[in-house]
Amino acid sequence: MAKDSRLILDPLGDDNPITIQVLGICSALAITAELKASIVMTISVLFVMGVGNVVISLIRNIIPSKIRIIVQLTVVAALVIIVDQVLKAYSYQLSKELGAFIGLIITNCIIMGRFEAFALANGPWRSFLDGIGNALGYGLILIIVGFFRELLGSGTLLGFPVLGDPIAKTGLYSIGYENNGFMLLAPMALIVVGIIIWVQRSRNPALIEDN
Amino acid sequence: MEHIELFFKSIFIDNMVFATFLGMCSYLAVSKKVSTAVGLGAAVIFVLAITVPLNWLLDQYILQDGALAWLGEEYASYDLSFLSFIMFIATIATMVQLVEIVVEKFSPSLYNSLGIFLPLIAVNCAILGGSLFMQSREIATLGLAFNYGISSGIGWFLAILAIAAIREKIRYSNVPGPLRGLGITFIITGLMAIGFMSFGGMLTGGDEEVKEETTVQVETVKEDTKEELANNTLKEKE
Numbered sequence: 001m002a003k004d005s006r007l008i009l010d011p012l013g014d015d016n017p018i019t020i021q022v023l024g025i026c027s028a029l030a031i032t033a034e035l036k037a038s039i040v041m042t043i044s045v046l047f048v049m050g051v052g053n054v055v056i057s058l059i060r061n062i063i064p065s066k067i068r069i070i071v072q073l074t075v076v077a078a079l080v081i082i083v084d085q086v087l088k089a090y091s092y093q094l095s096k097e098l099g100a101f102i103g104l105i106i107t108n109c110i111i112m113g114r115f116e117a118f119a120l121a122n123g124p125w126r127s128f129l130d131g132i133g134n135a136l137g138y139g140l141i142l143i144i145v146g147f148f149r150e151l152l153g154s155g156t157l158l159g160f161p162v163l164g165d166p167i168a169k170t171g172l173y174s175i176g177y178e179n180n181g182f183m184l185l186a187p188m189a190l191i192v193v194g195i196i197i198w199v200q201r202s203r204n205p206a207l208i209e210d211n
Numbered sequence: 212m213e214h215i216e217l218f219f220k221s222i223f224i225d226n227m228v229f230a231t232f233l234g235m236c237s238y239l240a241v242s243k244k245v246s247t248a249v250g251l252g253a254a255v256i257f258v259l260a261i262t263v264p265l266n267w268l269l270d271q272y273i274l275q276d277g278a279l280a281w282l283g284e285e286y287a288s289y290d291l292s293f294l295s296f297i298m299f300i301a302t303i304a305t306m307v308q309l310v311e312i313v314v315e316k317f318s319p320s321l322y323n324s325l326g327i328f329l330p331l332i333a334v335n336c337a338i339l340g341g342s343l344f345m346q347s348r349e350i351a352t353l354g355l356a357f358n359y360g361i362s363s364g365i366g367w368f369l370a371i372l373a374i375a376a377i378r379e380k381i382r383y384s385n386v387p388g389p390l391r392g393l394g395i396t397f398i399i400t401g402l403m404a405i406g407f408m409s410f411g412g413m414l415t416g417g418d419e420e421v422k423e424e425t426t427v428q429v430e431t432v433k434e435d436t437k438e439e440l441a442n443n444t445l446k447e448k449e
Contacts, residue, residue, distance in 0.1 A: 022393060025235040026336045069333055070304045077297040085293060100343035103296050107336040109236040186230055187408065190401030194394050201389035208388045 007129040011137030014204060017110045018141045019197045024110030028142050029189040031101050035158050038146030040087070040094055041101070042139030046132065048079045048105055049114065053131030056119040072115050073106065080105050110138055145192050153183030214358050221362035224411055227337050228370035229404035231344070234337030238371050239396060248375035249368075251332075256364030258310065258332050259341050262303050263360030264353055266342040269298055299342045307333040337367050374400060 017023045024045075031037045055075050056063075063071050084102050087095040095102065105111070114134050119127040150156060155163040155172075164171015182188055201207045227233040234255070241251045272278055274295050279286035311329045315322045332338055341363050350356045377399055386395050 019393070022239050023236060025239065026232045029232040029235065070301070073300045073304055073333070074297065077300050081293060081296055084296070100340065100347055103343045104336050104340055106296055106300055107334050107339045109334060112334045185408070186232070187401040187404035190397050190404060194390070194397035194401065197394040197397065198389050201394065205388070208391060
């Protein structure tokens with residue numbers, strides 16, 4: 001039982017898919033200008049990984065190993081189509097904003113990576129836990145990045161102004177604070193993730209790479 | 212002109228790595244040495260140049276709303292665009308496998324340099340991303356789709372080549388321990404992306420539009436002054 005809980009907890013910290021395993025970075029960077037988009041992306045990946053890992057784990061003994069990549073891609077693509085259709089039905093605006101990046105969950109390396117590394121060798125229940133754990137670890141980074149980019153970039157969280165009104169100069173703005181519009185642009189996502197990696201590795205020196 | 216504009220736009224302004232973060236996983240994983248980076252970059256150009264036009268054809272003649280009209284009138288009302296993810300990824304996976312077999316058969320030397328990267332590419336977001344952005348940007352003709360595939364591939368190639376060269380050199384610098392490897396690569400990529408943002412105004416034709424607006428304003432001002440002058444002269448006559 002203790003081992004099972006590690007399947008969920010490890011990816012949140014020292015075995016994080018983004019900062020340690022270097023998987024699934026594309027979407028982590030592209031959609032994190034707003035906290036809301038990060039949360040929706042996390043939920044989508046949580047669903048796709050949880051279900052996908054179980055499905056692959058159930059059929060792992062009947063997939064011929066030569067065509068396993070195509071089989072895996074088909075399973076993921078089917079799940080992603082479900083996510084895409086649900087988003088289109090219930091939150092059309094958001095699905096427009098996320099656009100191609102929902103589709104890109106298919107090639108999110110995190111999913112293929114966990115299929116190859118875990119689901120093909122383990123039973124359904126453990127695969128499910130592994131999927132959930134990795135999706136949560138991925139979501140954790142997404143939400144941290146989204147939080148800082150939205151807070152510093154536009155002074156809001158989930159669309160609500162938390163630092164005061166920049167036009168009426170209330171709250172923090174009354175003492176001369178300005179939004180850093182640069183945080184909303186693409187390059188800052190990379191730098192924020194770089195800083196997260198820096199913080200994480202200085203807290204745990206065992207993770208430092210040698211040159 | 213349209214072709215040249217799309218070509219430079221996809222390489223520099225909408226660079227896959229720096230503007231849309233596509234293919235970051237392999238970009239970070241395979242950029243430790245210039246020689247392997249060149250191999251992977253070439254393979255990406257190659258596969259994009261094949262799959263983007265192919266998926267364009269699929270999109271135009273099978274997936275889009277009403278695209279099946281060529282089969283007969285009763286098919287004209289079908290909209291299969293929700294299937295595009297699965298069709299695109301299937302095309303990419305099979306094409307990659309096919310290319311691998313063909314290259315292995317006809318050019319063993321090319322296979323030796325590209326071969327190990329080809330299976331990696333099926334799951335590279337840059338390839339699927341190329342097709343999905345081709346769809347969402349509504350590229351108009353097959354020629355333009357081919358152009359888009361090649362030029363985004365070149366943009367990706369340039370990015371991975373640059374970061375690999377920097378990483379080879381940075382081995383000799385004293386990077387703070389926790390940033391070594393992945394961390395510093397992220398930050399350098401961020402700085403490079405800032406550099407690439409400066410291409411943003413290159414082909415947008417922004418200057419021309421501004422000029423038009425000002426000339427229009429000037430003309431209206433002139434007309435106003437003319438009217439005023441006319442009014443004045445009228446008044447004077449009165």
